[in-house]
Amino acid sequence: xxxKPKVRGFICTNAHPVGCAASVKEQIxxxxxxxxxxxxxxxxxxxxxxxxxxxxxxIVSTFGYGANTLGVCFEKPPSERKTATAGWxxxxxFHQQAKQAGIYAQTINGxxxxxxxxxQVIDTLKADMGKVDLIIYSLASPRRTDxxxxxxxxxxxxxxxxxxKTKTYDTDKDLIHEVELEAASEEEIANTIKVMGGEDWExxxxxxxxxxxxxxxxKTTAYTYIGKELTWPIYGQATxxxxxxxxxxxxxxxxxxxxxxxxxxxVSSLKALVTQASSAIPVMPLYISxxxxxxxxxxxxxxxxxxxxxxxxQKLLVDSPETDEANRLRMDGKETNExxxxxxxxxxxxxxxxxxxxxxDYAGYHHEFLKLFGFDIDGVDYEQDVDPxxxx
Ligand code: NAD
Numbered sequence: 001x002x003x004k005p006k007v008r009g010f011i012c013t014n015a016h017p018v019g020c021a022a023s024v025k026e027q028i029x030x031x032x033x034x035x036x037x038x039x040x041x042x043x044x045x046x047x048x049x050x051x052x053x054x055x056x057x058x059i060v061s062t063f064g065y066g067a068n069t070l071g072v073c074f075e076k077p078p079s080e081r082k083t084a085t086a087g088w089x090x091x092x093x094f095h096q097q098a099k100q101a102g103i104y105a106q107t108i109n110g111x112x113x114x115x116x117x118x119x120q121v122i123d124t125l126k127a128d129m130g131k132v133d134l135i136i137y138s139l140a141s142p143r144r145t146d147x148x149x150x151x152x153x154x155x156x157x158x159x160x161x162x163x164x165k166t167k168t169y170d171t172d173k174d175l176i177h178e179v180e181l182e183a184a185s186e187e188e189i190a191n192t193i194k195v196m197g198g199e200d201w202e203x204x205x206x207x208x209x210x211x212x213x214x215x216x217x218x219k220t221t222a223y224t225y226i227g228k229e230l231t232w233p234i235y236g237q238a239t240x241x242x243x244x245x246x247x248x249x250x251x252x253x254x255x256x257x258x259x260x261x262x263x264x265x266x267v268s269s270l271k272a273l274v275t276q277a278s279s280a281i282p283v284m285p286l287y288i289s290x291x292x293x294x295x296x297x298x299x300x301x302x303x304x305x306x307x308x309x310x311x312x313x314q315k316l317l318v319d320s321p322e323t324d325e326a327n328r329l330r331m332d333g334k335e336t337n338e339x340x341x342x343x344x345x346x347x348x349x350x351x352x353x354x355x356x357x358x359x360x361d362y363a364g365y366h367h368e369f370l371k372l373f374g375f376d377i378d379g380v381d382y383e384q385d386v387d388p389x390x391x392x
Contacts, residue, residue, distance in 0.1 A: 001388055003083055005375045009172050010279040012373040014082070016382070017390045019374025020089035021096075027056060027305040028097055031063040034309060040065025040317055041134035043215070045121065047072050047112050047204065050087030051372065052275035053223050054138030056304035058094065058105075060312050061134065068104035068129050070121060072112045074141070078388040086276075086373045088390075095392040104128065107392065112139055113200050115147045122211045131215040132208065137201045137222035140277035144195040147203070155195040156239050157281050158184035164233045167351065169286035171279065171369060176353045179282055184239045196243035198222065198250020205254050205263070214261045220254065221266045221316060222247045226332060228341045230348055231272070234283045248326050268316065268329040270307050274368040285365065290347045291335060292361035292368075300334040303368075307331050 006013045044061040048054035049071025061067040073091060078084035091107050098105035106124055110117040125132065143154045159181050168179045184192070201222050208214050224244040227236050235241055247267045254265040272291060278284045295301040302310070315321040315329040324330050334340065347359050356362060370376035 001083075002383060002385055003388070004382065005370055005373060007172055010285070011276065012370070012375070014373065015084060015086035015089055016374035016380070016386070017083070017089040017092070017388060018384075018386055019371075019377045019380045019382075020086050021093035021374075022377050022380055023371055023374060024055070024059070024090050024093040025097065027059045028063050030305050031060055031309060034064065037064040037313060040312070041067045041219070043067065043125075043129045043132045044069045044134040044136065045072075045125070045132045045208075046070070046136045046138065048136075048138035048140065049073050049107065050075050050091045052138070052140070052273075052277060053270060053304050053308060054136060055087075055090055055094070056308040057136040057138060059305065060308050062094075062098055062103050062105065063101070064309065064312065066103055067134070069098075069106075070124055070129060070132075071105070071107040072117060072121060073107065073109055074111060075109055077109075078390060080389070083388045084390065089374060092390045092392040111145065113141075113144045113147060118204065118207045122207065122213060125208075125213050126211070131213050131218075133215040133218050135204065135208070135218065135220040137204065137220065139200070140275075141195060142280075144200065146194070153191045153194040155192040155243065156184055156188045157234065158182060158188060159233050159238045160184055160189060160242060166233070166283055167286060167348075168282045169289065169356070171285050171366070176286065176351065176356050181234065181282060189239050189242050192239040193243045193246050196240060197246030198248075198253070199246075201247065202250050202253055202257070205258060205265075209258055209261070214258060214263060217262050217264070218258075219264045219266075219316065221268045221329070222251070224267050224269050224328070225272060226269045226336070227272065228336050230341070230345060231283065231287055235281065240281070248328070251327065266316065266323070266327065266329045268311055269324075269332045270311070271302065271332045271335040273304055273307070274365060274372065275304070276372055279369060286351070286360075287344070287348075289356075289360035289362055289365040290344050290351070291340075292364045293359070294340060294343045294347070295334065296361060296364065298334075298340065300340075302334070
């Protein structure tokens with residue numbers, strides 16, 4: 001089949017296997033180009049391993065430190081008529097490269113919030129890997145089924161306290177327009193915390209501890225975005241921000257609960273980047289196209305792989321790393337510093353439909369968005385017939 005992007009709103013509903021493989025390979029090459037990264041984790045569990053920050057974490061673990069990895073993701077397999085999701089093809093490409101390098105990798109595709117998948121992970125670890133010394137929690141999901149009650153919770157992306165009117169960018173229609181976002185109800189806030197907060201992270205650690213699969217001095221981190229004034233009304237101080245605050249609570253709880261193993265738990269704050277999760281958040285596509293412009297001009301632009309490689313080397317794997325007031329690891333300084341934010345704010349105030357392509361890195365945003373799904377990548381022949389049926 002010849003595969004061309006089918007963009008619908010903030011998502012692309014198909015993916016290109018060859019393009020996804022090329023993009024995974026590019027990330028692997030970046031990590032390899034860094035040379036020997038020294039001592040690192042041996043057995044890593046990556047929850048949300050197939051795209052974005054989780055995939056980058058898996059690549060750094062494998063190709064930076066030679067670690068065995070078990071990944072969990074929720075991706076759609078291909079059929080004769082329909083391509084798989086990008087995360088499926090990324091995972092297949094990752095497996096092929098790990099195999100070539102002779103490094104163990106296994107992936108479980110299913111709902112990480114469920115007890116069944118937790119049990120499958122435990123069985124696989126017991127059979128193949130043994131105790132884990134690093135657990136990456138990188139799930140981004142719009143809903144979660146409570147494993148005990150079966151109740152389905154949905155997250156919302158709404159401001160807290162008051163309605164909020166702002167500019168946003170519609171990637172599909174290439175249109176800047178105003179959006180009015182209604183303040184979330186108490187129930188919507190609670191539901192978002194249930195989906196994207198720390199409860200499931202804690203459940204994972206408890207399940208692994210109970211199965212005696214936590215190595216002594218095991219480390220774990222969950223990812224957050226803190227941002228600044230421009231994004232606070234829709235992120236940091238909004239429903240999703242409330243869920244992210246709950247990660248701070250969960251990190252302290254994990255440290256307390258698993259002190260016998262000396263488990264170290266951090267929330268790591270990363271920079272805003274184009275991923276499937278961030279494209280769905282109102283305001284973020286406009287904000288990201290502006291910061292790409294500013295950070296590229298300042299020479300500080302980074303993608304997922306650079307952020308995670310830096311996080312591992314400078315913070316996560318270091319003894320007693322520098323943390324912020326809430327014991328978080330911060331990799332977002334080049335985005336959130338006052339000077340950079342002031343430039344972005346200046347652009348934000350000026351940006352209109354007419355000048356958007358000049359003021360922002362629209363082309364960069366658009367390219368990165370298509371690349372998430374394996375499109376718009378140099379060296380890939382998109383006229384070529386390809387087989388969508390790729391397995392790992
Ligand atoms: P993403 O959409 O690229 O990745 C999400 C991953 O979660 C995928 O591997 C997907 O398969 C998996 N997943 C989703 N639901 C699942 C389920 N029920 N069971 C198993 N796997 C499931 O997202 P991302 O942007 O890389 O986000 C990862 C984390 O990083 C999130 O916590 C996010 O808030 C955080 N973060 C993102 C940004 C950003 O700008 N993208 C910035 C800072 C922090």
